[in-house]
Amino acid sequence: MTTTGMPDLKPILVFDSGIGGLTVLREARLLMPERGFIYVADDAGFPYGGWEEEPLKARIARLFEELFDRYDPEAVIVACNTAFTLAGADLRHRFPDMRFIGTVPAIKPAAERTRSGLVSVLATPGTVKRAYTRDLIQSFASQCHVRLVGSENLARMAEAYIRGETLDDAAILAEIAPCFVDKDGARTDIVVLACTHYPFLANVFRKLAPWPVDWLDPAEAIARQARRLVPLVEGAEHPDNFDFAVFTSGSQDFSTRRLMQGMGLAVKPVDTPFFG
Ligand code: DGL
Secondary structure, rough: OHHHHOOOOOOOEEEEEOOOOHHHHHHHHOOOOOOEEEEEEEEHHHOOHHOOHHHHHHHHHHHHHHHHHHHHHOEEEOHHHHHHHHHHHHHHOOHHHHOOOOOOOOOOHHHOOOOEEEEEEOOOHHHHHHHHHHHHHHHHHOOOOEEEEEEEOHHHHHHHHHHHOOOOOOHHHHHHHHHHEEEEEEEEEEEEEOOOOOHHHHHHHHOOOOOOOOOOOHHHHHHHHHHHHHOOOOOOOOOOOOOOEEEEEOOOOOOHHHHHHHHOOEEEOOOOOOOO
């Protein structure tokens, strides 16, 4: 119960394979101050980018069943392109009463904004393979030249970077270099950050880029969509001591705990293991 006598609202669950979804959580909190948040990282399955599609889809469906039983959220923000482009439709079908806010590559806004007509999509190998991603290009960017760049290593690098490790500039440049296309006098002017981990590296990308481009981070748009689907309840207050993070591995190192604390999330021990 809150001080205004209103019952506590149900929490919003934010999901990713790792810490990338924190880039979305940050924005969602600003727009949804009255809601408590549960951040779930399937770190036992990280990185999702290299998984075969069917086993990953089955894993996500099973995990969500457990998460809904444990936490009974109001809505779920699937803050992971790799997961949502694969399993979004299946999740909505399996859990018709749950509100899902998805994350997909921001190809439509990129196609609307580009001046050169050359757009790159930087994502995990999983996301660039998806039929969903190809469909987005066909539906919204057929007039553009879209280059899909699947990075094997950037999600891991972002995890390391955000935990305070030093990264090798040359190794990062090797991952982003294919995004830069110079063709018939035109150059790529927008790179879509189609993995929620990548905005953590945006400053490094800017520093290393062969020429300036817009790095499109969809986090704010996702948060706005969440706010539209879960309207503000007048008079409601953020529940005390509510926001916490859960890791499917059940074990976190010191730097992860510190990172979560910095984001205002307590790390909750997992009493019953997931996929038990
Ligand atoms: N953060 C995830 C995404 O948005 C992917 C990271 C991973 O490979 O697990 O796609």
